[in-house]
Amino acid sequence: MSRLSGLLAVYRRELSGYFATPVAYVFVAVFLLALGAFTFQIGRYLDTGRVDLAPFFVFHPWLYVVFMPALAMRLWADELRAGTFDLLMALPVRLSDLVLGKFLAAWTVAAFALALTLPMWLTANVLGKPDNSAILLSYAISLLMAGGYIAIGAAFSSLSNNQVVAFVLATAIAFVFTAAGLPLVASAVRDAFGAGAGALIAQFSTLGQFEAAQRGVLELRAIAYFGLLIGAFLTLNGVWVAGRRG
Amino acid sequence: MRSTTYSWAIGLSALAAFVGGVMATDRLLAPARLDFTENRLFTLAKGTQTAIADLSEPVELTLYYSAARAADFPAIRAYGARVRELLAAIAAKGGAKVRLAEIDPAPFSEQEDQAIAEGLQPIPTDDGGDPIYFGLVGRNALDETTAIAQLDPAREPYLEYEITRMLGVLEDPAAPRIGVLTSLPLDSGPGGFARDPERPGYAIWRALDEAFDVTRIEPDFTQLPADLDALLIAHPGELTVAQSFAIEQFLFSTGRALILLDPASYMAFTPGPSGLPSGAARGSSALGALTSAWGVSVGDGVLLDRTRALPVQATSPTGRVEVIPHPGFILTPPAQLSRADLTVAALARGLHFAAPGFVDYAADELPNGLKVERLVAASDDTMIIPSAEALGPTDPRTLLRNFAADGETRALAVRLTGKLPSAFAAGPPPGVDLQGATLGAAQNEADIILVADSDLLDDSLYFNAQAGAAFVDNAAFIVNALDVLAGGEALVGLRSRAPSLRPMELLDRMRESARARLFQTQAALEGQLAEAEAGIAAIEAQGRGSGFFAGDLSAKLTEEEETEIERFRERVIALRGELRGIEREFRKDVARVEGWIAAINIWLAPIGLAIAGLVVFQFRRQHRRSVG
Numbered sequence: 001m002s003r004l005s006g007l008l009a010v011y012r013r014e015l016s017g018y019f020a021t022p023v024a025y026v027f028v029a030v031f032l033l034a035l036g037a038f039t040f041q042i043g044r045y046l047d048t049g050r051v052d053l054a055p056f057f058v059f060h061p062w063l064y065v066v067f068m069p070a071l072a073m074r075l076w077a078d079e080l081r082a083g084t085f086d087l088l089m090a091l092p093v094r095l096s097d098l099v100l101g102k103f104l105a106a107w108t109v110a111a112f113a114l115a116l117t118l119p120m121w122l123t124a125n126v127l128g129k130p131d132n133s134a135i136l137l138s139y140a141i142s143l144l145m146a147g148g149y150i151a152i153g154a155a156f157s158s159l160s161n162n163q164v165v166a167f168v169l170a171t172a173i174a175f176v177f178t179a180a181g182l183p184l185v186a187s188a189v190r191d192a193f194g195a196g197a198g199a200l201i202a203q204f205s206t207l208g209q210f211e212a213a214q215r216g217v218l219e220l221r222a223i224a225y226f227g228l229l230i231g232a233f234l235t236l237n238g239v240w241v242a243g244r245r246g
Numbered sequence: 247m248r249s250t251t252y253s254w255a256i257g258l259s260a261l262a263a264f265v266g267g268v269m270a271t272d273r274l275l276a277p278a279r280l281d282f283t284e285n286r287l288f289t290l291a292k293g294t295q296t297a298i299a300d301l302s303e304p305v306e307l308t309l310y311y312s313a314a315r316a317a318d319f320p321a322i323r324a325y326g327a328r329v330r331e332l333l334a335a336i337a338a339k340g341g342a343k344v345r346l347a348e349i350d351p352a353p354f355s356e357q358e359d360q361a362i363a364e365g366l367q368p369i370p371t372d373d374g375g376d377p378i379y380f381g382l383v384g385r386n387a388l389d390e391t392t393a394i395a396q397l398d399p400a401r402e403p404y405l406e407y408e409i410t411r412m413l414g415v416l417e418d419p420a421a422p423r424i425g426v427l428t429s430l431p432l433d434s435g436p437g438g439f440a441r442d443p444e445r446p447g448y449a450i451w452r453a454l455d456e457a458f459d460v461t462r463i464e465p466d467f468t469q470l471p472a473d474l475d476a477l478l479i480a481h482p483g484e485l486t487v488a489q490s491f492a493i494e495q496f497l498f499s500t501g502r503a504l505i506l507l508d509p510a511s512y513m514a515f516t517p518g519p520s521g522l523p524s525g526a527a528r529g530s531s532a533l534g535a536l537t538s539a540w541g542v543s544v545g546d547g548v549l550l551d552r553t554r555a556l557p558v559q560a561t562s563p564t565g566r567v568e569v570i571p572h573p574g575f576i577l578t579p580p581a582q583l584s585r586a587d588l589t590v591a592a593l594a595r596g597l598h599f600a601a602p603g604f605v606d607y608a609a610d611e612l613p614n615g616l617k618v619e620r621l622v623a624a625s626d627d628t629m630i631i632p633s634a635e636a637l638g639p640t641d642p643r644t645l646l647r648n649f650a651a652d653g654e655t656r657a658l659a660v661r662l663t664g665k666l667p668s669a670f671a672a673g674p675p676p677g678v679d680l681q682g683a684t685l686g687a688a689q690n691e692a693d694i695i696l697v698a699d700s701d702l703l704d705d706s707l708y709f710n711a712q713a714g715a716a717f718v719d720n721a722a723f724i725v726n727a728l729d730v731l732a733g734g735e736a737l738v739g740l741r742s743r744a745p746s747l748r749p750m751e752l753l754d755r756m757r758e759s760a761r762a763r764l765f766q767t768q769a770a771l772e773g774q775l776a777e778a779e780a781g782i783a784a785i786e787a788q789g790r791g792s793g794f795f796a797g798d799l800s801a802k803l804t805e806e807e808e809t810e811i812e813r814f815r816e817r818v819i820a821l822r823g824e825l826r827g828i829e830r831e832f833r834k835d836v837a838r839v840e841g842w843i844a845a846i847n848i849w850l851a852p853i854g855l856a857i858a859g860l861v862v863f864q865f866r867r868q869h870r871r872s873v874g
């Protein structure tokens with residue numbers, strides 16, 4: 001079996017797994033509902049009087065904290081619970097392909113969810129003349145960021161055969177990675193450990209890394225950050241899965 | 247066992263690689279940024295890049311920004327993002343030379359005290375909450391500071407300019423030196439120094455004095471100080487040939503001047519200490535040979551503008567005082583100002599002129615290398631009258647009666663750039679005291695702003711002395727222009743930036759038309775209301791004033807009169823109710839559309855997805871059944 005076909009087989013199996021049950025539909029529908037409600041009710045998009053989608057993108061990291069671990073929690077925990085884990089390990093597929101395939105399937109569902117927010121973009125274009133290239137960039141980096149949260153969720157999914165435990169752990173870690181960028185946290189850390197520590201903590205936050213993209217500026221370091229985040233947690237994922245295999 | 251150790255090692259090194267990688271890339275890749283915004287909002291202008299490159303010592307920029315408080319104010323929040331990004335771009339470009347810090351001053355904190363001590367002014371809010379600080383403080387290696395007290399979203403076109411200027415000031419903190427050559431009593435004011443010794447002079451003089459190191463050039467000057475950063479020539483008196491030559495020499499080397507020439511100056515005839523205007527006062531001014539060498543001139547004659555005429559008080563032939571438009575006093579609204587040039591781009595209130603001339607030039611006949619850009623234009627409803635006529639007593643009624651627009655759109659102010667040709671091609675004029683070497687040709691590119699009016703400096707045209715505030719932007723224009731000109735290479739090249747805030751035009755239009763409808767209906771209803779009320783009053787007056795009971799206020803009204811009044815009263819009540827209803831209706835219309843937009847965006851996709859999911863499962867179940 002060639003390298004790619006193994007990966008593709010895993011990917012296809014996982015993706016159809018999502019859509020075989022109502023899980024993906026319910027998940028995406030609730031995500032869209034929450035995002036819409038946040039944008040219009042809490043972000044008060046129409047009251048801003050501006051067509052830029054700032055009140056829409058600003059909630060992405062926070063919704064990802066909850067929704068991406070929820071999306072990824074079944075990836076490994078489900079296999080462990082159902083006892084298909086050992087079967088999976090016995091397949092002639094490399095461990096890295098298993099990890100990557102499962103991750104990509106979840107990421108695809110996230111992309112699907114993000115694509116369904118298209119009415120928001122259309123609305124902005126009906127209301128006025130938004131900066132569409134800047135919005136496209138925000139979408140792209142948001143998707144990359146979603147990948148980071150999914151990688152965290154996938155890694156913790158392999159730690160427990162209980163999806164709820166996996167979800168809670170992943171959400172806690174995802175929250176730490178997000179909240180580190182809050183001014184509240186940054187200033188507390190700064191006061192306790194000095195200015196350098198405050199800046200350092202903020203560097204590791206998805207909020208800070210997503211900030212420039214929301215304004216239409218692509219930062220190479222943000223791409224590097226999310227790439228490293230995905231890489232690190234997928235590696236952990238692989239290590240933990242390998243550990244379970246014994 | 248070995249494999250567990252091995253996997254732990256991999257796991258730990260993955261984490262270490264992540265931490266190290268983020269720290270390294272955060273530093274290494276910080277300057278690697280790509281601006282995706284349509285108007286390149288965050289791409290630094292060349293002038294800014296020069297200013298950063300010119301820094302000889304590191305500077306520190308501290309943004310004071312009450313971010314948490316600003317979150318409640320969408321306009322400030324959006325502008326906050328804009329400012330942060332521009333500062334990030336500057337810091338990325340500057341590397342070690344520009345250090346950036348951000349402080350969110352909590353109320354009653356040490357940081358708030360610090361913000362106030364640095365000269366920051368909180369943005370007032372109408373909700374009575376804590377103040378919002380949003381300002382920038384620059385500090386250089388010598389601990390000298392300069393601040394932008396308030397970053398106002400309305401001043402967005404100036405944002406990059408102001409920050410670049412800040413870098414320039416930190417590098418060289420001395421205020422720019424401006425030479426002022428004028429025959430107008432700018433420094434003494436009307437009535438001379440003695441009239442108001444506390445605050446002498448015109449408002450514009452005080453504004454210049456505050457912003458610059460001002461040197462007054464004496465009327466009998468033979469040479470201009472060499473260390474001037476820019477020259478302001480405002481309605482100069484009669485210049486000798488030698489003086490014109492000295493001005494040309496200055497322009498050849500420094501090249502920066504704001505020149506106000508006027509075919510008809512009221513201000514020149516301002517009474518002095520004696521109660522009479524100075525004997526040397528002249529109604530018109532020109533630079534003669536100089537401007538004609540540049541291919542521009544302030545045309546002979548005064549421009550009248552019918553569309554933009556300002557209302558003035560005038561006595562009618564019957565002796566009544568009326569307010570009527572005077573085409574010699576004109577407003578140029580922002581729409582008639584250049585949107586690209588920083589000197590005028592953000593003047594939101596426009597400029598007032600009094601009996602201005604116009605700048606005359608033929609764009610295709612300019613001397614080699616010179617470029618003229620229009621800063622301020624008059625409307626296309628103008629005509630020219632002789633200067634002498636404008637300086638005499640004018641009756642706006644006569645001017646308007648005889649008005650015949652010639653359809654031309656003329657320039658009231660232009661910006662002239664390039665290498666100036668000499669007006670003294672044959673060499674220095676005889677009799678010139680040649681101190682040191684003279685320049686035969688321009689050394690540097692000149693940047694000259696030429697305005698065809700000097701009366702715009704007059705307080706009465708733009709400044710409310712009682713309120714101590716300007717009502718149009720005449721002074722802002724003059725100060726901006728000199729600031730840009732005196733700012734050196736980095737600043738003169740900066741252009742106005744397109745605003746980053748994009749309005750919801752659809753809703754704005756809807757509100758606008760709903761408001762127009764509201765006003766219309768309101769006016770109609772109010773008319774009817776007034777009519778009805780007048781009807782009541784008339785009947786009451788009639789009843790009391792008629793027949794035997796004339797003058798008796800307690801006299802009874804007849805029954806018909808009572809019914810009539812009752813009818814009018816009912817009408818008044820109904821009309822008032824209708825008026826209130828219209829206002830409610832007006833809000834409802836916009837609210838309904840907003841409700842639809844929100845509902846579609848919140849519910850459409852989830853419901854569509856739910857339906858799609860149901861259909862898919864139904865289909866699958868049937869499929870499974872038929873297979874099974």
